[in-house]
Amino acid sequence: MWWKPFRQLEGFQLIWVDLAADGRSELEAASWLNEAELLRSKLFREKHSRRRFVLCRAALRILLCDRLKCDNRQLAFGYGDHGKPFALIAGHEVAVRFNVSHSGEHGLIVIGEGNQLGVDIEMRCPRRPLTAIGDRVFGVRERRALASVPAARKADCFYRFWTFKEALLKGRGTGFSLSPAEFETPAAMIDGAGRGYFNFPDWPEERWSLADLGQADFAAALAWRNE
Ligand SMILES: CC(C)(COP(=O)(O)OP(=O)(O)OC[C@H]1O[C@@H](n2cnc3c(N)ncnc32)[C@H](O)[C@@H]1OP(=O)(O)O)[C@@H](O)C(=O)NCCC(=O)NCCS
Numbered sequence: 001m002w003w004k005p006f007r008q009l010e011g012f013q014l015i016w017v018d019l020a021a022d023g024r025s026e027l028e029a030a031s032w033l034n035e036a037e038l039l040r041s042k043l044f045r046e047k048h049s050r051r052r053f054v055l056c057r058a059a060l061r062i063l064l065c066d067r068l069k070c071d072n073r074q075l076a077f078g079y080g081d082h083g084k085p086f087a088l089i090a091g092h093e094v095a096v097r098f099n100v101s102h103s104g105e106h107g108l109i110v111i112g113e114g115n116q117l118g119v120d121i122e123m124r125c126p127r128r129p130l131t132a133i134g135d136r137v138f139g140v141r142e143r144r145a146l147a148s149v150p151a152a153r154k155a156d157c158f159y160r161f162w163t164f165k166e167a168l169l170k171g172r173g174t175g176f177s178l179s180p181a182e183f184e185t186p187a188a189m190i191d192g193a194g195r196g197y198f199n200f201p202d203w204p205e206e207r208w209s210l211a212d213l214g215q216a217d218f219a220a221a222l223a224w225r226n227e
Pocket residue numbers: 052053056057081082083084085099100101102103118119120121166169170171172173174175176177
């Protein structure tokens with residue numbers, strides 16, 4: 001298989017997807033996709049973009065069919081206003097929630113019951129102009145923390161904060177239609193903690209939890225709305 005269990009956290013199932021998988025896996029993965037998904041996969045210009053969609057979507061289908069005890073043909077996906085996918089069986093939204101992220105050779109899927117979920121994974125790429133990007137997407141406290149880390153740890157710090165923000169935005173379902181500069185991630189996590197609580201400034205009554213899932217070869221984070 002081209003995926004394997006990554007972690008269990010607060011009852012959420014996290015799965016790592018191998019996006020460097022061989023052509024045979026991609027062929028098998030494609031056989032799980034429905035007509036609309038196959039059509040979408042053919043519209044990707046870059047081979048790598050097609051591969052990551054096919055491998056992640058097929059893994060998601062297999063995991064959801066197992067969890068929901070349904071046949072792959074019964075399973076479909078609906079999309080929120082900003083494109084966040086959710087699962088449908090016979091046209092009805094199911095209580096099982098999920099979110100998917102991919103970057104370079106790594107995919108990450110989270111599946112859980114009830115809570116809104118957001119996940120982000122990023123391969124660290126030190127050659128990007130990280131400080132300049134950080135100035136546009138981070139808040140004051142995050143920028144100060146990024147400026148204070150030594151050059152050798154800049155990329156780690158940047159991608160750590162970046163995955164925190166994107167996991168929260170994906171949990172909420174807005175993606176970058178809401179500016180990441182409009183909020184700061186939990187102060188304790190900026191200072192190095194692995195877990196924290198968070199409220200969006202324009203949605204103070206909803207509390208979110210955030211966990212740092214970073215590893216040596218990638219940065220990653222999971223956000224979930226506290227029910
Ligand atoms: C969501 C978003 C941040 C993802 O960016 P990305 O660089 O592709 O990041 P990731 O690899 O982490 O995530 C991609 C996955 O997130 C999921 N996703 C897509 N839109 C999402 C959203 N609004 N919220 C949460 N998850 C979303 C999908 O499963 C997607 O993978 P798939 O297309 O292979 O199924 C970005 O697409 C975005 O900002 N979208 C919203 C902007 C908008 O309003 N677009 C209108 C489209 S209808």
